[in-house]
Amino acid sequence: MTKGDIYTKEILKRILEEGCxxxxxxxxxxxxxxxxxxxxxxxxxxxxxxxxETPLITLRPIAIKSAIGEILWIYQDESNDLxxxxxxxxxxxxxxxxIGNRTIGSVYGETVKRHRLxxxxxxxxxxxxxxxxxxxxxxxxxxxxEKHGLKPCAxxxxxxxxxxxxxxxxxxxxxxxxxxxxxxxxxINQMQYLVLQHLxxxxxxxxxxxxxxxxxxxxxxxxxxxxxxxxxxREGVDCNIEIYLNEEKTNFYDFTIDDIEVRxxxxxxxxxxxxxxKFDLGI
Numbered sequence: 653m654t655k656g657d658i659y660t661k662e663i664l665k666r667i668l669e670e671g672c673x674x675x676x677x678x679x680x681x682x683x684x685x686x687x688x689x690x691x692x693x694x695x696x697x698x699x700x701x702x703x704x705e706t707p708l709i710t711l712r713p714i715a716i717k718s719a720i721g722e723i724l725w726i727y728q729d730e731s732n733d734l735x736x737x738x739x740x741x742x743x744x745x746x747x748x749x750x751i752g753n754r755t756i757g758s759v760y761g762e763t764v765k766r767h768r769l770x771x772x773x774x775x776x777x778x779x780x781x782x783x784x785x786x787x788x789x790x791x792x793x794x795x796x797x798e799k800h801g802l803k804p805c806a807x808x809x810x811x812x813x814x815x816x817x818x819x820x821x822x823x824x825x826x827x828x829x830x831x832x833x834x835x836x837x838x839x840i841n842q843m844q845y846l847v848l849q850h851l852x853x854x855x856x857x858x859x860x861x862x863x864x865x866x867x868x869x870x871x872x873x874x875x876x877x878x879x880x881x882x883x884x885x886r887e888g889v890d891c892n893i894e895i896y897l898n899e900e901k902t903n904f905y906d907f908t909i910d911d912i913e914v915r916x917x918x919x920x921x922x923x924x925x926x927x928x929x930k931f932d933l934g935i
Contacts, residue, residue, distance in 0.1 A: 653888030656707040656839060659697040663834060664880045667692055667872055679934030681875065687934030691871035697842070698864040701849075702822060707842035707865070708914070710889040712929050713922045716843050718743050721909050723844040728851075728905060730765035732756050741909060748935050749801030757800030763790050774904065777811060777856055781821070786811040805831045806841050811852070814861055822861030823853040830868045835876040835883075836931050841865075847912060850895050855904040860895075875932045886926050892916045 671690030679687040699705040708714060721741025725731050729740070732755045737743045751757045764770060769788040776786050788811075790804040808828040813821055827845045832838050842865050853860045872880050898911035 654708060654710055654891070654893065655699055655705045656697075656709040656842070657711050657888040659707070660709050660711060660839070661884055663695065663838070663870060664872070664884055666695075667834070667870065668877070668880060668884075671872070673874075677934070681932050681934060687932075688874045689871035689934075690874065690877070691869050693869050694867070695870065696864060696866045698862060699846075700862050701846070701860045702862075704892060704894075706893045707839060707846060707863070708893050708917060709839045710891065710918075710922050710926065711883045711886045712926050713919050714839055714843070716840065716914050716917075717909070719840045719844050720847050720912055722746075723848055724907075724909060726761045727764055727770050727848060728907070730761045730770070732758070732760055732762040746801075751799050751801055756802070758795045758798040759800045759802070760790060760804060763792050763795050763804075764788075766795065767792065770904070773811065773852070774855060777813065777823075777852075781813040781856075784812065805829055806845065809845065809848075813858065821856075821858045823849065823856060823858045824861040824863075825849045825852075826864045826866060828866045828868070832867050832870045833873070833934070834870050835872050835879060835929075836933070838870070843914075847895060850897060851904050851907055851912075854897055854902055857902070873932070873934050879929045879931065882929075889918060889922050889925055891918050 667690050670692050674689050677686050677688050681687050699707055718741060721743050725737050725741060729736060734746055734750055734754045737746060746756055749756045773786055773788055776783060788809045790807040806827055806829040810826045812824045814824055815821055829841060846863050849863055850860050893914065893916045896913040896915050901907055901911055
C-alpha cells in the first residue's frame with residue numbers, strides 16, 4: 653500500500669464513524685435530489701517525497717493526466733477560459749460552473765494572473781529562499797465581488813526551503829483546502845499540487861522535499877457511502893511511484909503536459925485488483 657492508501661482508509665473510517673450529516677446542502681444530484689454529505693473537520697496528511705512517499709492511491713485507479721492539465725491551466729496559463737481548458741487539455745468538468753461567457757469568472761487562473769501569484773512566488777524564493785512569507789492565496793475577497801463560479805476549494809499554498817545536511821536544498825510545501833469531496837477528488841487534488849511543487853522546485857534548481865495537505869472540512873456524499881465501505885475492504889497494490897519531468901526543461905512556463913509523467917503506477921494491475929468506481933456528482 654502507498655502512504656496515500658493508508659491515509660485514505662483512516663479518513664474514510666473516521667468519516668463513517670464520526671461524520672456529521674449536513675441539514676441544508678447547496679449541491680444537488682443530476683436528478684434534483686439534495687446531495688447530502690457526511691463530513692468531519694480538520695486534519696492533515698504529510699509525505700516525504702524525497703523518501704518515496706506519495707499521496708497517489710491504489711485502492712482504485714486514478715486518472716491523473718487530466719488533473720495535471722487543470723493545474724497547468726490555473727497556474728501556468730493563468731486562465732479562467734473554459735475553451736482553453738477543453739482544447740488544450742481535453743477537460744470539460746468545469747463546464748457546470750460556466751457563468752455564461754465560457755469562463756468561470758474572476759477566480760482561479762484569473763486570480764493567479766491578476767495578483768501575479770506565481771511570478772511573485774518565484775521571484776521571492778529566488779531572492780530570499782530562507783523567507784517564511786512565500787504564500788500563494790486564491791482566496792481574494794475583492795475578486796469574489798465580481799461574477800464568478802465556484803469559489804476555490806484548494807486555495808492556499810505555503811512554501812519553504814530546507815537546507816539539509818546532504819548539501820541539497822529541498823522545497824517543502826503545504827496545501828490548505830477548505831473543502832474536499834474526498835471520494836472523487838481527495839487524491840487528485842493532492843497529486844495536482846504535488847506536480848506543481850515539482851515544477852516550482854525544478855525552476856529553482858531544488859529537490860522536492862515534504863508535501864503536506866491540510867483539510868478544513870472533508871466529506872463524502874451520501875450516495876458514495878457504499879463505495880467508501882468497499883474501499884475500506886480493499887487492499888492496495890505495491891508499487892514505487894515517482895513524478896518525472898522532462899530533464900531538458902527548467903523554466904516553469906516552458907513545461908507542457910507531455911513533459912510530465914507519473915511513473916511506476918501499475919494502472920492495469922490496479923484496475924484488475926481494485927476496479928474503477930462510479931460516483932453521482934453533487935453540483
